[in-house]
Amino acid sequence: MARTIGSNGARTAKAIxxxxxxxxxRHGYEAMSLRQLASEVGLxxxxxxxxxENKQSLLFDIVRDHMEDLISKAEAAMDGVDGPLPxxxxxxxxxxxxxxxxxAHVFIANMEIRSLDAPHRAVAIEMRRRYEQMLEDALxxxxxxxxxxxxxxxxxxxxxxxxxxxICMWYRPDGRLTQDELVAIYTDLVVGGVASPERGAAKPAExxxxxxxxxxxxxxxxxxxxx
Amino acid sequence: MARTIGSNGARTAKAIxxxxxxxxxRHGYEAMSLRQLASEVGLxxxxxxxxxENKQSLLFDIVRDHMEDLISKAEAAMDGVDGPLPxxxxxxxxxxxxxxxxxAHVFIANMEIRSLDAPHRAVAIEMRRRYEQMLEDALxxxxxxxxxxxxxxxxxxxxxxxxxxxICMWYRPDGRLTQDELVAIYTDLVVGGVASPERGAAKPAExxxxxxxxxxxxxxxxxxxxx
Numbered sequence: 001m002a003r004t005i006g007s008n009g010a011r012t013a014k015a016i017x018x019x020x021x022x023x024x025x026r027h028g029y030e031a032m033s034l035r036q037l038a039s040e041v042g043l044x045x046x047x048x049x050x051x052x053e054n055k056q057s058l059l060f061d062i063v064r065d066h067m068e069d070l071i072s073k074a075e076a077a078m079d080g081v082d083g084p085l086p087x088x089x090x091x092x093x094x095x096x097x098x099x100x101x102x103x104a105h106v107f108i109a110n111m112e113i114r115s116l117d118a119p120h121r122a123v124a125i126e127m128r129r130r131y132e133q134m135l136e137d138a139l140x141x142x143x144x145x146x147x148x149x150x151x152x153x154x155x156x157x158x159x160x161x162x163x164x165x166x167i168c169m170w171y172r173p174d175g176r177l178t179q180d181e182l183v184a185i186y187t188d189l190v191v192g193g194v195a196s197p198e199r200g201a202a203k204p205a206e207x208x209x210x211x212x213x214x215x216x217x218x219x220x221x222x223x224x225x226x227x
Numbered sequence: 228m229a230r231t232i233g234s235n236g237a238r239t240a241k242a243i244x245x246x247x248x249x250x251x252x253r254h255g256y257e258a259m260s261l262r263q264l265a266s267e268v269g270l271x272x273x274x275x276x277x278x279x280e281n282k283q284s285l286l287f288d289i290v291r292d293h294m295e296d297l298i299s300k301a302e303a304a305m306d307g308v309d310g311p312l313p314x315x316x317x318x319x320x321x322x323x324x325x326x327x328x329x330x331a332h333v334f335i336a337n338m339e340i341r342s343l344d345a346p347h348r349a350v351a352i353e354m355r356r357r358y359e360q361m362l363e364d365a366l367x368x369x370x371x372x373x374x375x376x377x378x379x380x381x382x383x384x385x386x387x388x389x390x391x392x393x394i395c396m397w398y399r400p401d402g403r404l405t406q407d408e409l410v411a412i413y414t415d416l417v418v419g420g421v422a423s424p425e426r427g428a429a430k431p432a433e434x435x436x437x438x439x440x441x442x443x444x445x446x447x448x449x450x451x452x453x454x
Contacts, residue, residue: 111334
């Protein structure tokens with residue numbers, strides 16, 4: 001589907017990246033042809049190079065932009081949230097809502113790391129590490145305070161992030177359960193999974209209590225939790 | 228790396244599938260060239276068609292064989308295990324150990340579903356559903372008996388399987404933690420996440436107790452659990 005783009009170079013660059021995301025998601029990075037990409041945005045193949053150096057730098061731009069957006073929005077969501085349990089809940093809430101609707105970006109950021117050359121891959125992996133550290137720090141803090149029974153915070157971090165990210169594989173906006181309901185279900189799973197048993201039993205209701213609403217995306221955060 | 232293969236057709240077909248797995252994992256299905264595949268197993272491109280109909284059927288064979296192996300081994304691991312908590316633990320144990328060392332197959336079975344044509348994709352999705360049902364049934368049974376607080380067994384099934392499968396993204400056989408230790412950590416996360424709070428608090432030690440050793444792969448199942 002060729003579309004007409006404005007003369008604004010930034011808009012064109014953005015359209016190229018968006019088309020690139022969809023093509024890589026559907027066909028894989030190596031199989032994406034630049035001719036196809038150019039056609040999607042109504043350009044000649046040769047004109048693409050005004051907007052990015054080569055195919056590799058386009059992939060890196062996509063991955064880096066995704067990770068930068070993820071990290072900055074996560075930091076905003078966690079800002080001012082104190083204590084390990086509220087921070088854990090804020091992270092779960094943020095990560096789920098962010099990933100529910102970004103299947104293509106998530107696919108590329110996770111699966112086409114293989115296609116980045118070594119220097120770009122190192123940058124992407126370091127960004128992912130920074131992001132994961134936000135959850136790991138909350139788990140470490142909770143373990144140190146005795147609120148969480150987490151003996152290996154890094155392993156638990158990987159496990160929890162995999163669990164949450166998987167939602168983008170099946171979530172549909174028109175599905176039976178609302179975003180709020182899904183966030184409540186996953187929050188129960190995660191908090192139950194790491195909370196010290198005596199605390200979990202003493203305050204079972206707290207397992208389902210939502211974190212303070214992060215400052216981003218207020219429209220979808222009118223959370224009333226089922227449980 | 229070209230290798231010499233025997234005259235046995237089954238061995239050649241197996242070598243082609245194995246080489247196909249590695250090429251698809253590294254480059255993606257669409258980008259995999261049949262010339263490259265033939266070269267990997269020491270054949271001319273034209274000879275590949277003695278062993279499989281076309282590239283699509285090779286992908287489907289890889290996905291189907293993987294899913295059949297997964298399901299039959301899971302059934303063996305769960306055979307004779309009674310009660311929701313033991314069955315949940317047996318599933319977690321099986322799924323983790325199976326996936327730890329099968330990164331390429333898992334990648335393809337999850338990520339190249341996009342590249343299967345519709346009839347093949349339907350078969351693959353139905354096989355995945357059968358596999359997931361084994362976990363979902365354990366969760367439903369536990370919820371019915373009051374052992375688990377699982378209000379949406381299907382959602383919890385997706386969440387748990389994503390969490391467990393993610394281990395293949397980072398597990399290394401020479402890593403600091405043993406398979407047994409990792410299984411214990413994930414089992415704590417999963418069981419804590421679904422167990423009714425009062426039970427979790429009453430018998431915290433049970434959270435870490437291993438399931439009965441499934442009958443498969445005894446060599447890696449000499450489990451002594453950390454906790």
